[in-house]
Amino acid sequence: MNANAAPDWRDQIFEVLRAHDIRQVYHVPDAGHARLIEACQRSASIRTVVLTTEEEGVALAAGAWLGGQRSVLLMQSSGVGNTINMMGLTKTLRFPFLTLITMRGELGEFNSWQYPMGQGTPKVLEAMGLLVCPVAAAADVKATVDAAARAAFNGGQAVAVLLRQKLIGIKNFGEK
Amino acid sequence: MKKAIPGLLLERRAVVRQLLKDPDDDLLVIAGLGSSCWDITAAGDRPLNMPLWGGMGAPVAMGLGLALAQPGKRVLVITGDGDMLMSLGSLATVAAQQPENLAIVVLDNEKYGETGNQATHTSPRDNGPTASGAGADLGAIAKACGIADSATVREPGAVAQLVGDARTAQGPIFRVVKVMVEKLELVMPPQDGALLKDRFRRALLGPAG
Ligand SMILES: Cc1ncc(C[n+]2csc(CCOP(=O)(O)OP(=O)(O)O)c2C)c(N)n1
Numbered sequence: 001m002n003a004n005a006a007p008d009w010r011d012q013i014f015e016v017l018r019a020h021d022i023r024q025v026y027h028v029p030d031a032g033h034a035r036l037i038e039a040c041q042r043s044a045s046i047r048t049v050v051l052t053t054e055e056e057g058v059a060l061a062a063g064a065w066l067g068g069q070r071s072v073l074l075m076q077s078s079g080v081g082n083t084i085n086m087m088g089l090t091k092t093l094r095f096p097f098l099t100l101i102t103m104r105g106e107l108g109e110f111n112s113w114q115y116p117m118g119q120g121t122p123k124v125l126e127a128m129g130l131l132v133c134p135v136a137a138a139a140d141v142k143a144t145v146d147a148a149a150r151a152a153f154n155g156g157q158a159v160a161v162l163l164r165q166k167l168i169g170i171k172n173f174g175e176k
Numbered sequence: 177m178k179k180a181i182p183g184l185l186l187e188r189r190a191v192v193r194q195l196l197k198d199p200d201d202d203l204l205v206i207a208g209l210g211s212s213c214w215d216i217t218a219a220g221d222r223p224l225n226m227p228l229w230g231g232m233g234a235p236v237a238m239g240l241g242l243a244l245a246q247p248g249k250r251v252l253v254i255t256g257d258g259d260m261l262m263s264l265g266s267l268a269t270v271a272a273q274q275p276e277n278l279a280i281v282v283l284d285n286e287k288y289g290e291t292g293n294q295a296t297h298t299s300p301r302d303n304g305p306t307a308s309g310a311g312a313d314l315g316a317i318a319k320a321c322g323i324a325d326s327a328t329v330r331e332p333g334a335v336a337q338l339v340g341d342a343r344t345a346q347g348p349i350f351r352v353v354k355v356m357v358e359k360l361e362l363v364m365p366p367q368d369g370a371l372l373k374d375r376f377r378r379a380l381l382g383p384a385g
Contacts, residue, residue: 024244047244050272052265058264059234063206063241066226066373067249068381071241089231092369 009167011140013023013100016142017046017072020149022098024064024071025047026057031121032102032168033074036164051147058086058097070153073099077162078114079119087128090158097130097158098135118165125160136164179339181226188283188355189274192254192337203343204242208255210290211360212283216254218363226372227365232297233263234300237300240270240305243278243347246380250277252342257284257298257352260314262317264321270348271322280323281338282303282314285355293357326350 007015013036017025025040025048027033040046051057057073064071077156080101090097104111106116125132131151135144141163148159192215195219196205199222206226207216213227228234239253260282260378267290286309298311319326329338329351341349366372377385 022358024241024330047273049240049244049269050269055233056263056266056269059237062234062243062373063238063243064239064245065241066376066380067204067242067245068377069241069245080339086231087233089369091236093373095373152286168238 002114006139010035010044010136011039012142012144013049014043016145016149018043019146021070022072022149023047023069024060024073025074026051026060027074028054028076028079030051030074030079031112032074032076032163033100037074047052054082056080056085057099058083058089061097062089062093062095065093066130068079068174069139071098074102076102077098077104077118080121080124080160084124086159087125087130091129094156095158096152096156098152098161099130099159100161100163101146102163102168108165122162129158131159132162133159134162134164136166138167152172180275184354185286185330185332186335186353186355187358188285188353189218189360190217191283191338191355192216193333194335195252195254195342196220197339199224201379204246204249204251204376206235206239206242206251208232208253208259210259210288211254211285212255212259213322213365214360214363217365219370220359221365222298223375225365226376229369230368231268231284232259235259236263236266239277239278239280240266240273243275244273244355247277248276249269249380250278250343251275253278253280255280255282256289257282257296257314258288258290260284261297261312266319267321267323267350268316274348276347277341279345279349279351280318281342281351281353284314284352286358287357289357315350315352323348323350328352328354330354338368 105114243251295310296312
């Protein structure tokens with residue numbers, strides 16, 4: 001590896017999460033997030049919670065905030081569909097909420113079953129009142145996630161960062 | 177007023193009143209939508225109660241997030257069988273974390289009370305065309321998910337032990353309390369979710385909350 005190369009964007013996300021004092025990280029196993037999830041699992045300051053379904057992560061985030069801790073929900077676009085009603089909590093309770101979503105079902109996707117929810121993801125999130133920040137270039141990831149975390153934890157917003165499929169790269173699935 | 181279903185002896189308001197008797201600032205309570213929300217309020221509204229008016233299926237996961245954030249406090253989740261059935265997976269999520277400070281109490285009237293007493297899956301099978309369920313055993317489900325300290329309470333004589341366990345036993349603990357079907361006064365907490373959240377955080381975390 002070239003010593004001068006920029007750090008992997010997934011490692012940069014981990015650094016942003018630490019810089020924002022994220023203490024709980026929720027996830028359903030996801031290939032696109034695998035490397036970040038493992039970094040969080042190895043971190044002494046972060047508690048990782050594996051979910052059976054993504055909606056648990058929204059309720060967990062509300063509970064963590066009630067208790068004074070910041071959290072983040074990692075999921076893929078298909079998981080967004082599992083969260084819709086629970087996302088309403090971000091509006092009713094008005095608590096800071098941050099989710100990082102690896103996109104599937106965008107142009108180039110090989111699996112037809114990923115298209116419906118992938119294409120619906122931005123609309124559904126917007127319908128539930130979240131701010132939606134897509135990012136497609138590795139060089140923009142760090143600044144985007146940092147801005148999203150500020151909007152959430154300083155600005156009190158519910159924010160979703162969409163890590164576009166172009167960024168993740170179809171070929172990388174299964175790799176770490 | 178009260179319908180006698182064999183095996184359902186306990187009155188939910190009396191049980192909840194005992195569960196929440198003399199609460200100190202170390203007791204953090206989350207109640208699920210429907211009757212549980214009114215029950216904890218009937219026992220005495222307080223800032224460290226988080227009564228939910230929606231978010232069906234949220235209470236156990238919310239309790240877990242809170243318990244992990246506040247390991248020095250006791251977190252007590254009180255909810256209905258219908259709410260619990262919508263979030264059975266969260267029991268496995270709790271078991272994976274083993275929070276020592278989390279207690280979950282399900283008030284199981286075998287009905288979706290709030291929506292008109294339709295049978296839930298905890299109702300017996302072959303119980304007639306409109307009142308049949310699956311005989312689902314929530315205590316056994318919780319235990320099988322990995323919450324070892326899981327039990328069902330049916331008898332008035334077991335309530336004192338229930339209260340002690342819910343308030344102090346090493347968690348995670350799960351209790352199903354079989355309660356009778358009753359029509360009770362709606363005792364409502366504030367409805368504004370942001371207000372409920374803010375007063376909770378202020379009481380727990382101080383002015384910075
Ligand atoms: C996602 C969702 N589905 C359905 C409802 C309608 N609903 C409101 S309360 C309730 C039943 C709650 O039953 P249970 O948890 O057993 O409470 P109790 O019998 O104690 O009132 C239902 C189905 C809802 N609010 N949200």
